[in-house]
Amino acid sequence: MTPAIVIGSGISGLRFSLYLARTRPVTLITKKEAVESNTNYAQGGIAAALGADDSIELHVADTMATGAGLSDPEVVRIVVTEGPALVKELVAMGAAFEESRAGSLALGREGGHSRNRVVHSADATGREIERVLLSAAEAHPNIEIRPFHVVMDLIVQDGRIAGVTVIDPDGTIRHIPASLVCLSTGGLGRIFKYTTNPEIATGDGVAIGYRAGALLRDLEFIQFHPTALARPGASSFLISEAVRGEGAYLTTIDGDRFMKEYDPKMLDLAPRDVVARAIDREMKKRGHPHVLLHLEHLGAEFLKKRFPTINATCLLHGIAIDKTPIPVVPAAHYSCGGLVTDQHARTTIPGLYSIGETASHGLHGANRLASNSLLEALVFSRRGAAAAAEEPDRPPVFEERSKSTASKVQCGLTQMYSDRLRGVMSQHLGVFRKTDGLKTALLEITMIETGVRRLLRSFKPDRELVELANMAQCCLLITRAALSRKESRGLHCIEDGPPGETAASQPAADSAILAHTDFLNPNPGPLLRDE
Secondary structure: OOOEEEEEOOOOHHHHEEEEEOOEEEEOOOOOOOOOOOHHHHHOOOEEOOOOOOOOHHHHHHHHHOHHHHHHHHHHHHHHHHHHHHHHHHHHHOOOOOOOOOEEEEEEEOOOOOOEEEEEOOOOOOHHHHHHHHHHHOOOOOOOEOOEEEEEEEEEOOOOEEEEEEEOOOOOOEEEEEEEEEEOOOOOHHOOEEEEEOOOOOHHHHHHHHOOEEEEEEEEEEEEEEEEOOOOOOOEOOOOOOHHHOOOOOEEOOOOOOHHHHOOOOOHHOOOHHHHHHHHHHHHHHHHOEEEEEHHOOHHHHHHHHHHHHHHHHHHHHOOOOOEEEEEEEEEEEEEOOOOHHHHEEEOOOOEEEEEHEEEEHHHOOOOOOOOHOOOOOOOOHHHHHHHHHOOOOOOOOOOOOEEEOOEEOOOOOHHHHHHHHHHHHHHHHOOOOOHHHHHHHHHHHHHHHHHHHHHHHOOHHHHHHHHHHHHHHHHHHHHHHHHOOOOOOOEEEEOOOOOOOOOOOOOOOOOHHHHHHHOOOOOOOOOOOO
């Protein structure tokens, strides 16, 4: 049987591979070490209605409210209903989540949740899930993991998936046949100057799927996490929302608890879009470089046990969190849009599946409810694998072939272009946006993207150059999407757009699928047309 190809080794790629490997061989491709993924950096946990005071209906209501009228009600109910059993499945596989004194799973609370429902492993839940799934995948006889392979493009023939083009660790371009591919490459936070994402989060899956002709949705909705450690010159480090769920609170440098002015009901546990905008406004209004997150009152022993990663990282920066508040600022964190899928993770290209942050299943709408992303990954991994298992085994339509790139010179301009992209995106497509700024960004990014295409024709294609091309493509798509949505909604706050509330109280609105078709077709095609 021809192996299915799974691209990405986070929770989505690993869980999908483990489910699908029960019925067919799987080749799992990842551009770095298999352990490197957005999952590995997820601190908070998995949201699931498991508490005695919780219910499916309450979780549905919280998700719909946070999605600001764009979440698909049917998809929300599917994820919230099927998720709890899949969390328990992880426990059965060996995932060590925190337990209460009564022996049940300990449940934390994060922004936008009306109940405690976040299953966690201290403040390193993603790392624990990755450990369990990767161990199972490495031991599975039906799964082959290929690290340090960079996927350039999908190969589509007669309207359906036929294979993938990759760069292997030796720099050779290989065309590998496959009738079934799953894109689970994670997010795109690295297109911004400040992000909580790891360096691999360069929007590969969105760009690869777009170039193959897949339909996209809601790319304008970029979630900025309200609380990233503010340290000039240091990489942005996430301070989990779970700390506010345990009683931490925000103030200005002057000591004012400002969230009462922005959400008197939820205060510091308001949805992320509300808190991020509030912080940004307070910083600009007061001329402050950051706000403060107070944990001191929670006690040293509790903080060391509940948040060991945050505690240790802050100490490296000279901050004792049991004595001193943490300086925080918003940073790019999550993309709510992506490749449009149905309820079984199938994209609009036959044979192509997508799961996780690369995909848009319809759950998040205009804003993601905290800790729903890992839950979504579990549900659609199972659903997608079940659908994929029913696909007939199609013989390869071409023989695997390769081409050496040894004759080409490596490009030395990728960092310069990347810095320019990040500067434009951070200036014009941050927490607040303006129409003129978006138009300026579109012009600049279009020129950069055109320049990157030239680089691909002139220099040796390698990981850095392919990532740059994917970043430029995503920046262009996001900017066009942001210009196409004239209203403020959820995470898309356009300051000179129609007046109105940007929080979750907004009425339902049309999704952005149709609004984006003007720039989805025609698409630019593969990175190397002559390959």
